[in-house]
Amino acid sequence: MELLTPAEMDRADLLTISGGSSGFALMLHAGRHVAQAAMELADAGSILVIAGPGNNGGDGLIAATELVALGRTVHVMLLGERDALKGDAALAAREWKGPLLPFLPQSIGAPSLIIDALFGSGLNRPVKDGALEMIEAVNASGVPVLAVDLPSGINGTTGGVMGAAIKARETVTFFRRKLGHLLVPGRLYCGKLRLVDIGIDPAVLDEIRPQAFENDPDLWLPSFPVPRADGHKYGRGHAVIVSGERRRPAGA
Structure with missing residues (x-):
């Protein structure tokens, strides 16, 4: 039921890594889950992975490597240069042995599925330039999209669209x-x-202490003020309703 902000999710990663796991191990697990989901969404045809320069792109590169191992035809586009990748994303790029397509809308072609690994939930500024053009081209292509973590362009905290966003299947x-x-x-x-x-x-949630939860009766039912059999309306408080001079529509 817990809902995390991007900062809280980063904290969960860091606590896990400080406990002895590696960030790359987490990325391997993530990429393999993405590959499995892609196999279920598209049982035939080529798959295009659009990878960004951060860990979200690393997840996509691992997924691409896994899909090739499963016998699928995979193409990859990377925003930026492979040599500029750092940390776990750089390790993921070493796993990908195939070529990289130019990061251009015309490189999309006609795949059976697009994996959106451009930006994850940590995006904190509007997309622009080539990334904006790519998002718009993916949406216009009509190809089903599998998003990694969060559709690129969506703010992980507010749900807002940061200039433009991927419409994922x-x-x-x-x-x-x-x-x-x-x-x-x-x-x-x-x-x-x-x-x-x-x-x-x-x-790790015990230390993070998330403040947001998906609505569920288990959260509030124990405290719900169920009226007693001998209760009275005056024992339950009062409501004051202030209206205007004119009658308003029922919805108001």
């Missing part, structure tokens, strides 16, 4: 859902949401 996210998955308009861009385990111990 499905979204794979990790450990816990983010606020942007459920808040409008973000929820309208996610499609079907898959929540997968990548090896983060739920005990």
